[in-house]
């Protein structure tokens with residue numbers, strides 16, 4: 001958390017299959033100030049996924065209604081489905097001082113960057129493209145067609161990496177978790193993440209100088 005009362009907003013993106021989910025799970029277990037935002041999606045649940053835990057699984061109509069009511073902080077299409085971040089939860093948690101993690105793809109990350117310039121954007125990669133293909137195939141959750149789509153999408157996403165603040169390679173899980181945590185900590189020291197602190201310091205200084213004049 002930065003040295004203001006408000007928690008950080010952290011975007012974790014990465015190629016599908018790069019191990020973002022596992023890294024997030026481990027971060028949440030190790031560091032209690034992190035909290036994960038649960039997204040809405042129109043994708044069908046995979047085996048073992050529970051509504052309200054991995055995602056809020058909703059219909060296209062319900063998704064459109066959320067957009068119309070401005071209830072989503074960002075949203076994007078990804079491989080034939082819609083995904084979006086509920087705004088309310090993020091704001092409430094940040095205001096309560098929690099560091100909120102969004103596990104989202106690159107289009108959504110770009111929207112967050114625009115709307116929340118102090119957000120911390122981290123991109124997770126596998127050590128190589130071959131390793132990515134291997135992990136997607138071995139995961140066994142997607143059909144060969146879906147895997148092909150996810151790999152093509154990776155070609156698009158790689159072009160967005162320069163817009164992130166940090167790139168972490170997930171070769172060894174424990175190291176990747178620590179690298180992500182350290183990157184978040186250090187990026188929380190940027191002036192844009194410390195605006196509240198700088199503003200209150202400036203006010204204090206102006207008060208002191210006013211009295212001394």
Ligand code: 5GP
Nearest residue numbers: 039040075076078083084085103104105108
């Ligand atoms: P999956 O179908 O594998 O669960 O997710 C597909 C992609 O959508 C992943 O890259 C995931 O990070 C991203 N995603 C999940 N939730 C959101 C969201 O709320 N907004 C955006 N923009 N992307 C999301």
